Amino acid sequence: MSAVDDEADMCCAACGIKQLDNIKLKNCTACHLVKYCSVECQKNHRKQHKKECKKRMAELRDELLFKQPESSHFGDCPICFVPLSIDINKSALSSCCGVFICDGCSYANQMKDARSKRDPVCPFCRQPYASSNAEAERNAMKLFKAGNLTAIRQKGCEAKIVHNYGRAMELLTKAANMGDAVAHCELANMYGFGGGVEKDTKKAVYHWEEAAIRGNPEARFNLGVNAARNSKFDRAVKHWIIAASQGYDLALEKLTEWYHMGTVRKEDLTSALRAHQAAIDSTKSPQREEAATADRSC
Template identity: 55%
Template sequence: MSGVEESDDMMRCASCGIVAGVDDIKLMKCTACKLVRYCGVKCQKDHRPQHKQACKKRAAELRDEILFKQTESTHRGDCPICCLPLSIDPDKSTLMSCCCKLICDGCDCANVRREVREKLDRKCPFCRHPVPKSEEEFKRNILRRIKANDPVAIRQMGGYCNQEGDYDGAIEYFKKAAGLGDLGAHYELSVMYREGKGVEKDDKKAVHHLEQAAIGGVPFARHNLGIIENRDGRMDRATKHFIIAAKLGYDNSMKTVKEGFKGGLVSKEDFAAALRGHQAAIDATKSPQRDEAELARKL
């Protein structure tokens, strides 16, 4: 079908055939597939039996276009001090409860050295708020950020609830944070639905939240999707997930891609691209300050 014919079809109601613009009729797209238009809800319902299969197929294609698009960076973003990408290793950055900013260890250590040298009190390197002296004070800061509707703080409180066995509370906080766009909360929800904590076990919802996290650049969510696809025998899809996660710097995915290459499941070109992307992602997170912090941590 040509582009003109497709355009003509999109100007007509798929059910009754009325043309857009006639008697001020405005057509609405099928929200799932975007393939057809309707003049109203009744026509959409009447046409549903004929359209259902094509709609489902196209909706899945649109979802895959989003799902398998290579993200530019991970969900952790950049350090707000040095502006370099944060490592995907959570041990290499610190959450400041006062402002809920993730600060890389390099900037945190540089700030500590300056404060020691100048005999200053410990303060957040970003907002300069005094660093909490206890876990209780840390939580009070988090609660203040929750009042400001900070999704990171809300997810953090969900984590506390989860650790304490308050799964209902954890689900409430994770859902709110996910609704505000927090990708880590989507990942946490996938775990809750997979394990049935605070909710009934639901594999479809678990995968949905994994996908939302993966789309946003959470590499371990992407890796887990690859494991699921591999388990279900969809190796092409699994390989795509592993390659994308590897290019985000995720070591486990890189190892899996390497094993796939050895086993003939990954092409030489895809393996080389994954290897280059993996190294580039890691190199982008390096700096002399971070190397010094890493060395100090090992001593």
């Protein structure tokens, strides 16, 4: 930064007053590019600054959006601390505590209970498992009323399945406002595909982006599809590479398809293949392999 730029940075962008001991300047809350001495000055300067502000906001949004997430939206199993698979069918939700546990830990706990001939208990909270569907529903309702995020999202998803879209929107919006990636993705799908609500691509993209930022690969894949439909091919490929690196099969299939079309570079596909396999391998454990083998033998 030059001396002139540095001096300008220490002045109010509207009135030009310098920052002194008794005058504190504050950054534009949206872009942080300029400073103001008061809310009034910020309002007065809005017309001149609006275009630059929106451009910088879009750049900041993309920086956040295309940052590789540290893990998937499901995180790690709270028992073995191995990343949970993005395949929800490989985890079990405990109605007693509202926690997702990997199949490996769930199976190991079942075997331990069987050997000790004790009543089955949750491996996380150690409370007895529900003895019936009715009891499991009562447990889930207790969590829901207590404001448990997972329970709220699950109720929203259940409402969507039975086409109670008004209730689904209410609960999924509540869960999304609490930061839930799955809820954001479900809302995006409703807006994007017209599931019970009027299609609204702008709202769909917003919720897909929020879900993707939080590590949801399905939302990331859908962003790629939307980008491709709008001829933003480089953007689509970026999304699919990240989704593939999270172990999302459809993204890898799309990259492979576009490679044969000449749209994706060989080095990008090779990197995505390796990252995809690494993501899958990171969710493996001896206990999970044992559980999968036991399931196949049933």
